[in-house]
Amino acid sequence: MTLIAHMTDLHLRPRGLACYRVSDTNMFAERAIRSLLSLTPKPDALVITGDLTDGSDPREYAVGRELLSRLDMPVYLIPGNHDSTDGMREAFADFPGISETREGKISYRVDIGGTQLIALDTHMPGRPQGELGTEQLAWLDSTLRSATKPALIALHHPPALSGITHMDNIGLVDAAALAEVIAPQAHVERLICGHLHRPIIASFAGKVMTLAPSTAHQVVLDLTENGPALFNFEPAAYFLHYHSSTTGVVTHMAYVENYPGPHHFFADEGVLWPGDEA
Numbered sequence: 001m002t003l004i005a006h007m008t009d010l011h012l013r014p015r016g017l018a019c020y021r022v023s024d025t026n027m028f029a030e031r032a033i034r035s036l037l038s039l040t041p042k043p044d045a046l047v048i049t050g051d052l053t054d055g056s057d058p059r060e061y062a063v064g065r066e067l068l069s070r071l072d073m074p075v076y077l078i079p080g081n082h083d084s085t086d087g088m089r090e091a092f093a094d095f096p097g098i099s100e101t102r103e104g105k106i107s108y109r110v111d112i113g114g115t116q117l118i119a120l121d122t123h124m125p126g127r128p129q130g131e132l133g134t135e136q137l138a139w140l141d142s143t144l145r146s147a148t149k150p151a152l153i154a155l156h157h158p159p160a161l162s163g164i165t166h167m168d169n170i171g172l173v174d175a176a177a178l179a180e181v182i183a184p185q186a187h188v189e190r191l192i193c194g195h196l197h198r199p200i201i202a203s204f205a206g207k208v209m210t211l212a213p214s215t216a217h218q219v220v221l222d223l224t225e226n227g228p229a230l231f232n233f234e235p236a237a238y239f240l241h242y243h244s245s246t247t248g249v250v251t252h253m254a255y256v257e258n259y260p261g262p263h264h265f266f267a268d269e270g271v272l273w274p275g276d277e278a
Ligand SMILES: [Fe+2]
Pocket: 009, 011, 051, 080, 082, 195, 196, 197
């Protein structure tokens, strides 16, 4: 059994500053890490699919380093549009895969239990959209051909559209080229993404794409055409990707905040459970 925790869009800020004036992203991140540490069984690894920071400020990366140092599992990072590839490489040079460079991007392959993680970099300097680029796609193609373990491909910008117009407008510009690379590869079990700050499931190139919500604020669910860009405080959450040879990859959502329970299922006296003998 392999268990991969997947957080995204932490949007860390310099200590003491809120994000967009109202989202205490550092506090949310503290709670997310605390939730992760309380899990049984313990995940084999944590993957963070970008926007670790809100502004790629060295002080934000320092907050991230301190937070992640509390974890006793490997942590795999990729940049989002709010990070920068160079800033992340500088701050996390000692993290696995970070110092590997292709076309200036952070991309790497690692084994996690019975699966492999392929981490891709979609950051475009100065732009909110994402791009993989021909060199990184060529590397992905040769990597997928040479390593045939069940693969989860991590990238910040989801390649599939969501129907939330203002987010789709800042999506992955070379999604079609990615589809060509992954469609023929049967061992690609999952694309794991962030960026939209919502839990979303879609298919892309014949694969399942799971988009994790933010550990902090969420984008408002608004499927009207050209709806406004707004955020709210729907419950913050993250994903747990469970893999075994009998199940393949199964994704569960775990919440950052506390909630009531657990409680035992209980039948009132004289009331039978469905299927019980009278
Ligand atoms: Fe984000």
